[in-house]
Amino acid sequence: MAITERQMMILKAIIDDYIATGIPVGSRTLSKREDMNISSATIRNEMADLEEGGYLEQPHTSAGRMPSDKAYRLYVDTLMKVSRLNQGEIAFIRGYLNQKMGQMGGVIEATAKVLSEMTNLTSLVLAPQLSQIEIRRIQIVKLSGHKALLIFVFNTGMVRDMVIHVPEEMDPYELETLSNFLTDKVSNRRFADAVSAVREAAVGDIEAHRAFMESMLDAVQANIRPEAGKEVVLGGAKNIFNHPEYQDVDKAKNFLTLLETKDALYDMLSRSTDMEFTIRIGRENELDELRDMSIVTATYRMGDQKLGSFGVIGPTRMNYAKIISVLRCVSASMNEILQYYLADDKQY
Numbered sequence: 001m002a003i004t005e006r007q008m009m010i011l012k013a014i015i016d017d018y019i020a021t022g023i024p025v026g027s028r029t030l031s032k033r034e035d036m037n038i039s040s041a042t043i044r045n046e047m048a049d050l051e052e053g054g055y056l057e058q059p060h061t062s063a064g065r066m067p068s069d070k071a072y073r074l075y076v077d078t079l080m081k082v083s084r085l086n087q088g089e090i091a092f093i094r095g096y097l098n099q100k101m102g103q104m105g106g107v108i109e110a111t112a113k114v115l116s117e118m119t120n121l122t123s124l125v126l127a128p129q130l131s132q133i134e135i136r137r138i139q140i141v142k143l144s145g146h147k148a149l150l151i152f153v154f155n156t157g158m159v160r161d162m163v164i165h166v167p168e169e170m171d172p173y174e175l176e177t178l179s180n181f182l183t184d185k186v187s188n189r190r191f192a193d194a195v196s197a198v199r200e201a202a203v204g205d206i207e208a209h210r211a212f213m214e215s216m217l218d219a220v221q222a223n224i225r226p227e228a229g230k231e232v233v234l235g236g237a238k239n240i241f242n243h244p245e246y247q248d249v250d251k252a253k254n255f256l257t258l259l260e261t262k263d264a265l266y267d268m269l270s271r272s273t274d275m276e277f278t279i280r281i282g283r284e285n286e287l288d289e290l291r292d293m294s295i296v297t298a299t300y301r302m303g304d305q306k307l308g309s310f311g312v313i314g315p316t317r318m319n320y321a322k323i324i325s326v327l328r329c330v331s332a333s334m335n336e337i338l339q340y341y342l343a344d345d346k347q348y
Contacts, residue, residue, distance in 0.1 A: 135153070156302060
């Protein structure tokens with residue numbers, strides 16, 4: 001059906017009211033609005049047409065109407081007006097993230113927390129995947145006779161470490177020399193390329209330590225696997241109970257069970273890294289558990305390279321305009337932090 005300008009105005013008013021209150025909206029309520037100079041009878045007729053067109057739903061005969069997934073899609077594509085956050089909100093987000101600037105893991109966790117606090121929804125953040133980022137340095141630090149700590153520092157500020165076995169006769173000076181040699185071989189390479197470069201060096205340049213290097217690389221590939229790093233950080237999981245749609249215990253339990261299925265969340269977020277923003281509403285979601293929820297995501301990047309995505313999950317009755325504003329601000333702040341890492345890496 002072709003929607004008239006008056007129907008658009010009525011539909012937007014219904015969506016705005018329902019997002020704010022969660023209560024189905026009646027024609028009498030709309031007729032009392034100062035910006036709605038239309039009689040209650042006319043509004044009722046227009047609402048009936050909108051319901052017939054699939055834009056409104058009526059939970060029961062005596063109730064008002066509430067928006068359908070189709071209405072929300074029209075709203076976010078056409079009617080929604082996204083405004084900039086106020087200076088206090090921007091300062092809160094930037095200050096929160098900047099406190100964790102020293103370590104990427106801290107930034108990821110802070111992002112999840114600030115998103116959940118700003119939106120009162122459940123947040124998800126996909127950590128940068130090791131297969132997509134470059135190594136800055138390798139360091140081997142001796143702990144005891146046969147043990148050392150192997151540390152990988154990435155250009156995002158991420159750090160991965162593990163305990164490895166080393167020959168007892170290798171002293172700290174020798175390990176430092178080996179660390180510098182390996183760093184020279186792997187710097188500015190992605191993880192898989194770096195492993196290949198070290199294996200080549202073990203055959204040629206450092207033949208004397210070949211057995212140790214082979215053992216070290218086997219341990220690395222067994223314990224630090226880029227394809228297994230499906231890390232999704234959650235924030236505000238319990239926020240779902242703040243929304244009347246999830247006062248039903250079974251409904252809330254199904255949602256919390258979904259959050260424990262990290263593979264499904266990872267797949268969903270990893271597909272979102274191709275676009276700056278995505279909004280999936282209700283039945284647009286592939287997972288059955290999300291058919292009455294909406295997911296809004298954004299990406300973050302280092303320079304021109306997209307590293308991951310983040311977003312929020314909540315009822316379809318969410319404040320899409322405010323959420324997009326929050327995600328834009330968080331994305332810009334994360335990009336600034338990662339640009340700092342990149343600049344620092346180039347000076348290294």
